[in-house]
Amino acid sequence: MEKSIVYAKDLRKQYGGVEALTGLDLAIQPNLVYGLLGPNGAGKSTTLRILSTLTRPSSGQAIVGGFDVAREPGEVRKVIGLAGQDATLDDKLTGRENLRIFGRLSRLGARGARSRAEELLERFSLAHAGNRLAGTYSGGMRRRLDLIASLLRAPAVLFLDEPTTGLDxxxxxxxWDTIRELVADGTTVLLTSQYLEEVDQLASAVGVIDHGHLIAEGSPAQLKSQIGSHIDVVVESSDHLPIAMTVLERLTGQRPEADGSHIVVAAVDVVPTLPQIVRELDASGAAIRDVGIRESSLDDVFLSLTGKTVDSAKPAETQEVVA
Ligand SMILES: Nc1ncnc2c1ncn2[C@@H]1O[C@H](COP(=O)(O)OP(=O)(O)O)[C@@H](O)[C@H]1O
Ligand SMILES: [Mg+2]
Incomplete structure (x- = not known):
């Protein structure tokens, strides 16, 4: 825990009869993006709400930036920023006016807040739109303004709950560029996302959460290598399925799955080469239409760990109009 900037031990949270968190442990190193992945209802938002002092855990401990969220919530609030899917902007105010209000809430002082807001508007390419009503902003601009609001006080830790859901x-x-710049400046970002590609691109550490606790953790590369590679084989007709499956099971030590004439098998410890697979299938007499080996994606990791595909786990996507 010494070096962790976010630390949680056995966090639990009950909402009435619902157990949203069931013993969550976290130890996040500073100055990186940590991605929290999990199906809908896994407890991602609850985790972020507890760590940002918006709600109290039922039990367990959480330390953010060296402060205990239950005992020193005021200190925690001074070192964090929070932004998310539900931007808390007032549509009837301009971008600058919205920031002025957040500035006042962050106790920066009127002048301090104004100059910091200008600096951030400039940096995140919103200066030109600062005098327009927030209600006229595109989805991407709103999310950026919301992000700026959370950055007024240069937080050490930034919590982002699905910062890009529904965006084009x-x-x-x-x-993503904004998040990378923040990390380059020393901020630690804890984000949740429905987009595995986003986590793959941004996060150097990933925690997979399901039913209220972590079920796997590692770098995207580590998680993918745990799942191994996938071998896909398409046989000429289903007559050839059993023999091809026997060959693939012998080569990989894993049980293949068949769907029509398509066979998929994971190769975790032993990964045969493509020529080897073709040779063995030929020798067995199985007639093959297609053979391929592909690296596992975070989608495969997610499916293998949670039994759910991300598509089935996420709500319908919203469309946005670009201004
Ligand atoms: N305020 C609340 N009252 C009751 N139940 C809640 C509340 N917030 C979350 N939950 C429940 O807690 C579980 C975890 O929710 P949440 O943390 O929002 O998951 P995620 O963000 O991973 O989708 C879900 O079953 C959800 O319905
Ligand atoms: Mg959520």
Whole structure:
């Protein structure tokens, strides 16, 4: 725990009869992006709400930036920023006016807040839109303004709950650039995301959460290598399935899955080469239409750990209009 900037031990949270967190442990090193992945209802938002002092844990301990969230919530609030999917902006105010209000809440003082807001508007390419009503902003601009609001006090730790959900690809990449810049400046970012690609791109450490606690942790590369590679084989007809499956099981030591004439098998410890697979299948007499080996993606990791695909776990995507 010594070097952790975010630390949690056996966090539990009950909402009535619902156990949202069931003993969550976290130890996050400073100055990186930590991605919290998990299906809907896994407890990601609850974790972020506890760590940012918005709600209290039922039991367990959490330390953020050296302060205990239950005993020193005021100190925690001074070192964190929080932004998310539900931007808390007032549509009837301009971008600058919205920031002025957040500035006052952050006790920066009127002048301090104004100059910091200008600096951030400039840096995140919103200065030109600062005098427009927030209600006229595109989804990507709103998310950026919300992010700026959370950065007024240069937080050591920034919590981002699904910062890019529902955004188009271009806005998503702008937010990614912003997050990378923050980390380059020394901020630690804890983000949740529905987009595995986002976590793969940004996070150097990933925690997979399901049913209220961590079920796996590591770098994206480590998590993928735990799942191994996938071998895909398409046989000429289902007559050839049993023999091809026997060969693949012998080569990998893993049980293949078949869907129609398509066979998939994981190769974790032993990864045969493509020529080896083709040779063995040929020798067995199985007629093959297609053979391939692919690296596992974080999607495969997610599916293998939680039994759910990300698509089935996420709500319908919202469309946004780009201004
Ligand atoms: N304020 C609340 N009252 C009651 N139940 C809640 C509340 N917030 C979250 N939950 C429940 O706690 C569980 C975890 O929710 P949440 O942390 O939002 O998951 P995630 O963000 O991973 O989708 C879910 O079953 C959810 O319905
Ligand atoms: Mg959530």
């Amino acid at each position: 690809v271009r806005s998503r990449m702008e937010i």
